Amino acid sequence: MFMSATTIAPIKERAIEFWFDFASTYSYLSAMRIEDVANASGLQVIWKPFLLGPIFASQGWTSSPFNLYPAKGRYMARDMERITQARGLAFRMPDPFPQHSVAAARLALVGLEHAWGPTLCKAIFQAEFADGLTISEPATLHHCLDMIGARQSNEIAAASTDAIKSRLRALTQDAQINGIFGAPTIRTADGELFWGDDRLEQAVAWAQQL
Amino acid sequence: MFMSATTIAPIKERAIEFWFDFASTYSYLSAMRIEDVANASGLQVIWKPFLLGPIFASQGWTSSPFNLYPAKGRYMARDMERITQARGLAFRMPDPFPQHSVAAARLALVGLEHAWGPTLCKAIFQAEFADGLTISEPATLHHCLDMIGARQSNEIAAASTDAIKSRLRALTQDAQINGIFGAPTIRTADGELFWGDDRLEQAVAWAQQL
Numbered sequence: 001m002f003m004s005a006t007t008i009a010p011i012k013e014r015a016i017e018f019w020f021d022f023a024s025t026y027s028y029l030s031a032m033r034i035e036d037v038a039n040a041s042g043l044q045v046i047w048k049p050f051l052l053g054p055i056f057a058s059q060g061w062t063s064s065p066f067n068l069y070p071a072k073g074r075y076m077a078r079d080m081e082r083i084t085q086a087r088g089l090a091f092r093m094p095d096p097f098p099q100h101s102v103a104a105a106r107l108a109l110v111g112l113e114h115a116w117g118p119t120l121c122k123a124i125f126q127a128e129f130a131d132g133l134t135i136s137e138p139a140t141l142h143h144c145l146d147m148i149g150a151r152q153s154n155e156i157a158a159a160s161t162d163a164i165k166s167r168l169r170a171l172t173q174d175a176q177i178n179g180i181f182g183a184p185t186i187r188t189a190d191g192e193l194f195w196g197d198d199r200l201e202q203a204v205a206w207a208q209q210l
Numbered sequence: 211m212f213m214s215a216t217t218i219a220p221i222k223e224r225a226i227e228f229w230f231d232f233a234s235t236y237s238y239l240s241a242m243r244i245e246d247v248a249n250a251s252g253l254q255v256i257w258k259p260f261l262l263g264p265i266f267a268s269q270g271w272t273s274s275p276f277n278l279y280p281a282k283g284r285y286m287a288r289d290m291e292r293i294t295q296a297r298g299l300a301f302r303m304p305d306p307f308p309q310h311s312v313a314a315a316r317l318a319l320v321g322l323e324h325a326w327g328p329t330l331c332k333a334i335f336q337a338e339f340a341d342g343l344t345i346s347e348p349a350t351l352h353h354c355l356d357m358i359g360a361r362q363s364n365e366i367a368a369a370s371t372d373a374i375k376s377r378l379r380a381l382t383q384d385a386q387i388n389g390i391f392g393a394p395t396i397r398t399a400d401g402e403l404f405w406g407d408d409r410l411e412q413a414v415a416w417a418q419q420l
Contacts, residue, residue, distance in 0.1 A: 181281040
């Protein structure tokens with residue numbers, strides 16, 4: 001019952017896939033602007049939540065590279081400050097970082113069965129990176145559903161079904177099979193990957209030429 | 211005798227520091243355009259060759275992250291193809307990758323004593339990434355000096371002096387002390403870092419406001 005067309009069908013032309021992890025700072029940047037950028041070019045956005053954790057683990061990483069490599073982590077925090085300030089976005093580094101994003105990703109998959117899925121995803125990103133809430137806590141996810149006016153109990157229950165758990169695992173496997181190793185990654189209809197919020201415009205331009 | 215003002219003096223306003231490693235694919239992208247981009251904004255470029263190897267080693271990496279993490283390596287190769295094609299730049303992946311860049315970096319430090327230093331740096335990048343030459347081979351470096359009309363024997367000899375060897379070590383230490391963990395990195399007069407060719411415009415805009 002959760003087998004949505006957007007997940008099962010092959011990627012459509014005139015659309016880009018947006019692969020993201022709710023724990024990822026740069027995914028926040030893209031989530032807040034990707035629909036505007038894509039729609040302005042006549043492209044739809046297919047939201048693809050997945051988990052970086054298993055992909056990092058398969059590379060031997062026990063945490064985010066921003067924790068494993070402190071100079072890189074310090075740079076990322078400053079880079080995020082500069083970019084969010086320039087874009088007028090609120091930002092605070094989650095503490096602890098990274099957040100556990102599995103519950104949020106499962107709930108997002110429920111939401112993405114509905115037209116309000118992208119709105120829910122943005123509400124979760126804002127709760128985490130603008131409001132400093134802990135997205136692994138059920139109260140935060142209830143708050144996000146409440147913010148967008150969705151029925152809380154039904155959606156939270158649906159997020160714990162085996163079907164949704166399997167779907168998130170499958171998406172994470174799909175990501176890895178498709179060569180995705182970081183987030184955000186934009187994937188175009190011809191399978192090209194564009195890694196990082198700073199590649200969004202390039203990805204959209206590429207997709208327009210297909 | 212190789213204590214140039216550009217290396218010892220504190221970074222000047224109206225200038226940006228360009229930290230690069232000759233082994234770095236994305237450094238090639240920036241090297242070929244940084245002077246045009248910076249000069250168009252009234253900024254000078256201070257070329258800062260350094261070695262990523264010791265910085266990677268201090269993080270426990272025995273090779274380039276593009277070799278250690280194959281998905282990332284495949285992505286980088288494709289990303290470079292797309293970008294160089296869009297910019298009309300020749301590109302071939304060095305084999306083996308990464309190249310040993312120490313001899314090239316030492317020679318660049320000799321060249322950067324002179325007005326033709328940046329021209330030599332670009333000739334080395336082109337030999338490696340456009341012509342497929344091996345930059346650790348003396349013949350390649352001779353070829354690069356020849357291309358730009360520099361006296362070969364003097365410069366090659368100067369590149370092997372203890373003074374130059376020390377200077378490259380010091381620059382690499384400076385890079386690490388300043389928080390640099392990858393290349394290219396642009397450093398502005400106020401110490402802000404901008405990592406990656408895709409941050410060049412942002413770095414220049416930042417430097418202009420100082």
